[in-house]
Amino acid sequence: MKKLLLIEANGMVGGDLLDAARELGVEVHVATHEELYRDYRPELKEKIDGTVFTDLGNTETAVRDLLNFAREQGVDGVVTGWEFFSPLVTRLAGELGLPGHDPEKASAARNKRVMAQVFEAAGVPAPRTAVVATAAEAPGAVEWAGFEYPVVVKPCENAGSVGVSVVRSEEELAAAVEFAQGWPNEFPHGTPLETTVLIQEYIGGKEFSIETVVFEEKYHHLAITEKFTTDDATRAEVGHTVPAALDDAATEAVLATVEQGLAALGFRHGVAHTELKLLEDNTARIIEVGARPPGDHIVKLVQQATGVSEARAYIQAALGEHPDVLPTHRCAAAIRFLTPPSAGVFRAVENLPEGPATVATAVYVEPGKELARPQDNISRIGHFVLTADTAEEVNRLAADALAAVRIELA
Structure with a gap:
């Protein structure tokens, strides 16, 4: 029986991954904090074969503990449903010689500052980006970059639209930067987050996400998801639809752009959740990419709409097995x-x-x-x-x- 290390099960996708592992006959060991594990729901604990406790708020401690555990147990694959731990997964897989993404680019698939640098160097279509450490630097950064208002201000390492603002004038800029810096640690594990702030050109058009399984550097796109967001000063996500109603030309443009981004970020084995904007001229701009399954129950939407379990395919790819990605219905x-x-x-x-x-x-x-x-x-x-x-x-x-x-x- 193959063994899987799942870094944090107590999230929106944790149950899906545990269910998929059970269907595949894979033994699952979960890494988390001991005090958090005590609060796991009983029905979640029943699906777990073993645990390893470490300090996920301290990356070096977690790497040391989890490498030792994985070698002792003979772990065959590493996955996560928790966005903040995708670089840890990539790093562990690389150290253990297991299927995963390029470990040298692990931070670029999580830290939006590094991601923007990688995209610019590779010519990937994405918003132009300036980076500031303080609110006082922001007006000068906007002027130097040649941005026109509105601009988007966001933290470089948070998630879930937390700290994101659409800023329409210089007068709003300082408050937006301070707002973006309001979460210096991830909750509940206490992982420190970089507090530098991105200021990006505002990209119009419609927003989509693309759910992709990657195996041996080949991209299997499961779905294009239409995203619905608020349109005020913040950009909270209020809904998703699978599949997006796009014609062939738009679909081709979206997927080609996604593949540019995934290649630049070194995606090899696993999954990718890419968020982008599609403009009226059928050109696309990648907003960001995550090396993890989508949240917001999109995994369930994809399975409902296509019959494909992204959780199952993710585990298979992480174990070096060809993933089940063929739809059974539409x-x-x-x-x-x-x-x-x-x-x-x-x-x-x-x-x-x-x-x-x-x-x-x-x-x-x-x-x-x-x-x-x-x-x-x-x-x-x-x-x-x-x-x-x-x-x-x-x-x-x-x-x-x-x-x-x-x-x-x-």
Whole structure:
């Protein structure tokens, strides 16, 4: 029986990876913090064959502990569902001689500052980027780069749209940089995050993500996902649809651009989640790439729409086995997230969708919880998932369902 090291199972994709490993007959050992493991849900613990505890907030300690463990146990592959640990996975796989991405470019697939440098050097279509360490540097950086407003300000190492702002004037710039620097450590593991800030040219167009399995440096694109975001000063993601309704020319442009980015970042074995903008002239610009499965239940949307389990394919690629990537059917699936209309005390959600098109509904918060003003993906209070024959149909159903939902605040 092959052995898999999963770095942190307690995330949105952790259960999917554990289920896929069980189906494949793979033994799974989970690396996490001991105190976090105590709070794992019982149904999650039941799927785990073994654990190794280390300090994931200290990269060198984690590398030492996990290398020793992997060698003692004879681990055959390393994966993660937690974005912050993708460089650790790449580094461990390289040290152990296991399938993975280019270890020399491990940080470039997580740190957006390094990623921007790699893209510029390789000529990958991406937003022009300036980097600042303080708010005082920002106006000069914008002028030096020749950017026009609006610009995008974002932390170089955070995730989930946290700290991201669209800035429309110089007067807003300092506050946006300070906002981006407001999370110096990842939660809950305490991993230190680089606090330099990216200022990027604003790219218009429509936003998509591409879910890719990489095996022996060959790219298997499972789906192009249409992304729905807020359009105010922040850019929280409020929904996704698989597949995106794109014509052949647009699809070709998107995938060609993705492959440029993955080649530049040294993707070899594993998965990639690429976020990009498609412009009206059918040219694309990569916003960022993650060396991990997508969050936001996109793994489930892809499986609902195509029959392909990205979690299963990821594990297979990490073990050096040819991944199962052929679709078994074609339909469409959509998720829409519920966010409060304002700050307030949560009371209830009413009129969640029901019926044959509804795959799942969820509410995350209990009545009486104090909710902050929504500004990022952490502000969500629930979601629903729908399915239909086509993207156009499922988007229409989702829009009707959202219009009917009522969120009550005190």
